[in-house]
Amino acid sequence: MDLKGKNALVTGGSRGIGRAICLELAARGANVLVGYAGREEAALETVRLCREKGVEAEAIQGDVSKAPDVQAMVDKMLKTWSTLDILVCNAGITRDNLAMRMSEEDFDAVLDANLKGAFLCMKAACRPMMKQRFGRIICLSSIVGLRGNAGQANYAASKAGLIGMSKSFAKELAARGITVNLVAPGFIETDMTAVLPEKVREGLLSSIPMGKLGQPEDVARAAVFFAQPEAGYITGQVLCVDGGMAV
């Protein structure tokens, strides 16, 4: 229970990696505010599973790319538990296509949700964290942001941008007791990857040295590591959780 008494906001906590992060935080004693875009039932299931672990949990709907929605999340956090100790910028989407066929709309939608969304969340979380002189911010990038990927120019740009942006926040906030780190998952079994055609999945599998897909829990354990007291002197780092894919 090394996070007992800490309060965490996880965007995109209704499903997949976000849900696993909520449960890992709850297992370590943190109270959790579960952010979601539209799937209320899934978010409430995450809340139920967190509460089963003996912590307090609530859900809040909101679009991370809209500043008033993000402010409402931070306000709810502070109203409910008085502090915002841990922010996990996990919400994300894909709209894949070859770059020459990619619409401007699909490019903007992915950058808005994945990059601007994280910017708005980090910016809104900064103020209370600076007042507390404590904060742990963890962002979900991707190995695609490090290496690029055919069919994902928009997604790769958003995830690479997230790395540069988080490192900048890390430098700005380091003296205030706030760390900012990233996890870069490889190919993880969630709704996001379930839609990939079998041929693409086979190709991806053959590029993973461990020969298997990752599970949301593999990513959650790495993400929550950055929130733990032992990680207090680590900031601006990217931790790949990818079965060796990016090696």
Ligand code: NAP
């Ligand atoms: P997922 O299963 O598709 O879940 C996405 C989550 O984000 C859902 O909770 C969704 O809410 C929420 N969301 C989407 N757009 C949002 C918005 N505009 N505002 C607020 N919430 C929004 O995704 P996942 O596979 O768990 O991925 C989680 C994160 O890890 C993403 O940032 C993704 O890019 C990154 N990642 C995933 C993989 C992978 O292989 N799966 C690899 C590398 C990186 P609703 O449930 O309400 O729709």
